Amino acid sequence: MTVENKPVKHEFASDNAKILHLMIHSLYSNKEIFLRELVSNAADAADKLRFKALSDNALYENDGDLRVRVSCDKENNTITISDNGIGMNHDEVIEHLGTIAKSGTAEFFSTLSGDQASDSQLIGQFGVGFYSSFIVADKVIVRTRKAGDDASEGVEWISAGEGEFTTAKIEKTNRGTDIILHLKEGESEFADDWRLKSIVTKYSDHISVSVEMLTTEIPAVEAVAEVKDDEGKVTTLAIDAIDAVPALWEAVNKATALWTREKADITDEEYKEFYKHVSHDFSDPLLWEHNKVEGKTEYTSLLYIPSKAPFDMYNREKQHGLKLFVQRVYIMDDAEQFMPTYLRFVKGSLDSNDLPLNVSREILQDNKITQAIRKGCTKRVLKMLEKLAKKDADKYQGFWDEFGQVLKEGPSEDHSNKEQVAGLLRFASTKEDVAAQNVSLATYIERMKEGQDKIYYVVADSFEAAKSSPHLEVFRKKGIEVLLMSDRIDEWLVSHLTAFDSKQLQSVTHGGLDLGDMDDDETKEAQEKLEKEYDSVVKRIKVCLEGKVKDVKLSQRLTDSPACIVADDNDMTSQMAKLMASVGQDVPDTLPIFEINGEHDLIKHIADEQDDDKFGQWVEVLFDQAMLAERGSLKDPASFVSRLNKLMLSLTK
Structure with a gap:
């Protein structure tokens, strides 16, 4: 797509516009998270540049001091968040800022209930970090240039959050991204340095990139002057005003990778905020574990179990995995090689000392180090869940209600941990x-x-x-x-x-x-006697259902129902057939076994029926009833209804 010098108008997709409107009006009770989301995105941009620059140092453009800067303008009621990270070109601006989510929008809307409190939680799980800007702003301007591009390749994106945005080509001398928020009327509380600093300290202390803000503190310097009178007497006077000292940028966060710090020095709040940084989830995690492994393979993992399932959790094709670092250098998001698919809900970070800095997804795929780390992380998560189940059954039940169906994929996927996973079901x-x-x-x-x-x-x-x-x-x-x-x-x-x-x-x-x-001798004897008594009836039924059933037997499992169908030991069950058909697989045409209850009055009535035609109708109705109870549907429901009506009418004569 070409970029024009004059602004070009674009429309948000209709579903995206709906999400944007819903988000703005649902998250009003937690407005300050907009800054957390924007600072988090800016830090990610810096991490990505650091990784790209490993193979192309020129991308730093003689400025290797990566940072995020936050400032405000009270007079104009604006906030600016700037980074000197990787930046975006025009196509990336359209992709990342023109589309709230790349897939699953329809599924997202199907989960909404209309209740603002619960819907706002879903919005948090949908991953709309940048768009939280519109909670407090009625106009957002983004100016960006991708590292390595010419200064003339800058892009300006502007939107009022009302279903459309414009893009234009601009001159931008420095790489990275500047986001300018024009605050809504009534949101001027955020155009305050101290307010912004408190939010950054609260939510972004763990970010490894320096988050800087302007300081206007004046050094404590005594300013004096000497004055002579007409008689030459010298008097020392204090000066009431001095020239303003130029403002300086200073870091307001620790700027140390949280997983590298000692566990004893990290608060629960810091762990929770780091989770929100890596997961883009608004809710607190259910539990987490911070672990350093030393030996043949050395790595540090910080693994989180979310408290709520994302709306698209059952999409196995959706990217998932851990945020991967090598020797504290960011490598990639969603490194799925370190976590099996049935644990795709696990979030967190992984920092390895053994992988090469130029590692790629392809190298990770069959790497022995990767396999060792994956095995260790999987065991760690399963132990976390086992401990939770033993320590707090109610809390574990809450986890199960959210993620149980995904965990059920484990026994088929992870043979080595099958017994351990089964214990969690x-x-x-x-x-x-x-x-x-x-x-x-x-x-x-x-x-x-x-x-x-x-x-x-x-x-x-x-x-x-x-x-x-x-x-x-x-x-x-x-x-x-x-x-x-x-x-x-x-x-x-x-x-x-x-x-x-x-x-x-x-x-x-x-x-x-x-x-x-558990079967006593008396029961077995009664069953054998009944089988002899109904031998001829079973043979008559087999004739009636020839081609529809594999066999007809006298049932040992029925006490109240007249009949049922079962699958042969070597055949696919009806539920498995449904599952295979639902995913487009060919289903073998197998015949069921028909069982009758010799103690049931209806079976006794049919056994005494001498008219072969009426006997056949009764058998067909019983068989269809059993199929309906087992499979929930019939191939020919009209014939079933017709036969049933005939039999009911015959009983009235």
Whole structure:
């Protein structure tokens, strides 16, 4: 895109304009964060220049003292935040300042509730740092030039935050970015040096780049003069006024990388603010751990668990990872090589002494040092969560409610830590009356009945469907706990997590039911007697459902329902078939097993039906009912309704 000397008007995308409006009116209660966000962005720009200059020192343009400067003009009611970092060219200005978010805008809007308090938290998770300027400003001017470009390649961006902005080509002698905020009426409190300094000290003390502000303090110098009278007598006089001392820039933050400091010297508030710097999240983190590793591989990690999930957490393609430094030099954001995908919610920084300064994403991909650090960081996060679960079950439950479904991806992705991840999982259960997922596999094993050697579970489309599944009937009768799974990923989870603590996981909807030592001899004898009694009925049903089922059996799992369908041991379950189909995968055409309850009055009625046509209609209706209960839909619902109506009419004659 070419840059004209005269301003060119651009429109924000409609969704971006909506976000901008919503953000401005939702974050009014926390206005001062605008400065934190702008200083954070400016510091990032300085870090990026330092990295680029490793391979091209000319980018410093004879000015290697990287800094961020904050100043205000009370008379004109403006604030200026300047940096001498990497800067932007015109295309980058359009990309970064013309689009609030590069993807996921529609998903973001779908999460909004209309409640300002909760929506403002979502906005914080959406990552709109620069646009927080419009909380206090009714006009924002950005003047920038990319390091290495000619002075004539400067760009000016102007917007009033009302759906449009202009860009123009300008002359800019110094590299980097200047942001000038024209404060709204009533926001003049921020056009004050002391107010700005207090905000910088509060939020940006941890930033490794120097944040400077003007100082007008006058040195304590005694100013005097000698005066002679007409008689030549000398008198010494104090001078009431002296020439103004030129203002100086001084650092107002520690300007030391926080992770390099001793843990004992860092306050909780400093840790929290550093989290907000690296994550662009407005909320405090749930917990964090600062750790220095020495030995074969040396690195320092500062890892955070957020308190709230971002709106686009389930987008596995979204960039994630840690902010990577090598020997305190910034290398890249979102270094995903150091954290598995199922822990993509983890934020923080990583500083390695062993990686080369010119490291790239490609070099990181299969690097032995990277693998060692990834292994160490993964173990660290899992231990953090284990400690939280043991120390504060309620707090861990809050974490699980936010990130549980992502953690369920772990057993399939991280085989070496499968058992440890499994111990962190939580599920709903028939022992509970609510949908809350708060039962661990360890707790389930502790509550197993005598003689029980399996962990039983059922997967369904919803908690209600799982709780009312006919497959649970014999388990309720015998008081055996069953885990109720209804998350979309659950079927995928149990296909990879087949055992925990030497106990096999067993679906109650899969294959033949064997309760082992929990089945008494009397029950087994009654079942054998019933199977002989219904042998001819089962054969008649097989004929009616030929081509639709793999087999027909007398059920051991039903007590209240007349029939159900189950999957053969070697076949894909209906829930797995749905999951595969939802992601565009081919699903094999497998036939279910149809089970009937010989103790049910409806089955007894059908068994006595001599009319083959009516018998067939009853069987088809029962089969469709079982399919509907298991899969939630039918291929031909109209035929089911028609058969059911005929049977109901026949009962009235």
